[in-house]
Amino acid sequence: MNFIDAKKLVYEYIRRDEEGNVEGILTALDAVDLEVKQGEFIAILGHNGSGKSTLAKHLNVLLRASEGTLWVDGKDTLDESNLWDIRQNSGMVFQNPDNQIIASVVEEDVAFGPENIGVPTDEIWKRVEKSLQSVGMLQYRAHSPNKLSGGQKQRVAIAGVMAMEPKCIVLDEPTAMLDPNGRKEVLSAIEQLNQKKGVTVILITHYMEEVVHAHKVYVMDHGKVVMQGTPREIFSQVETLKSYRLDVPQITLLAYELGKAGLNIPKGILTRQELAEALCQLY
Helix, strand or coil: CCCEEEEEEEEEEEEECCCCCEEEEEEEEEEEEEEECCCCEEEEEECCCCCHHHHHHHHCCCCCCCEEEEEECCEECCCHHHHHHHHHHEEEECCCHHHCCCCCCHHHHHHHHHHHCCCCHHHHHHHHHHHHHHCCCHHHCCCCHHHCCHHHHHHHHHHHHHCCCCCEEEEECCCCCCCHHHHHHHHHHHHHHHHHHCCEEEEEECCHHHHCCCCEEEEEECCEEEEEECHHHHHCCHHHHHHCCCCCCHHHHHHHHHHHCCCCCCCCCCCHHHHHHHHHHHC
């Protein structure tokens, strides 16, 4: 069975007046299908309002579907008795790390999650050290989070989730508030967790460069999954992505424009190295 298995998932935001009467209904998820295997790195792209953050909140059962089914780690999200098991195995990292960091010392903040789920004290501190090490923040364990950069704070937030030892981490636009260096730090930490620790990663983003190393990409628009495939398959369709108000990585766009100009460049170039090799083969 897949770690995440969504079938015809629907979620509606209902707007009511002061008397409780329904004023309007917004369908944020419209018959979404999603399959994720344990250990995969999945990216979900979409313009603002596409439904990707609403989908993320379903994977941690912060929201429950209006229609359809969603199973996480073999458990039905509509069954309330599964709530804590699912949240323990599907951790969530939000856009703003300040919303997740609550302690005045880094290591105490990372210890908060496992302490809440009843992990023995000795085991908690082993997990804290291991989690901070895995995101490159061990040397800051005694620091105040207030003195860290945005990228460092986000890595502490990821370590806090990792200390609970989830099978999956859902990251909802974790680099949206960071500068380019901060984005690189966080992306590197995410990729290391996936490749070296085997953690399933669901990355919600609108930065195209962040999904180049994903196993599979889903593109959402107006609550629907409108494209899915490998990064190369998705980024080979430049005009289709533009129709959904999305860009492609800069190097992919350069290769696309060179192809339009008449050079025999393969579609779906993802890295500078690939473009350099393609150009060398021409001459």
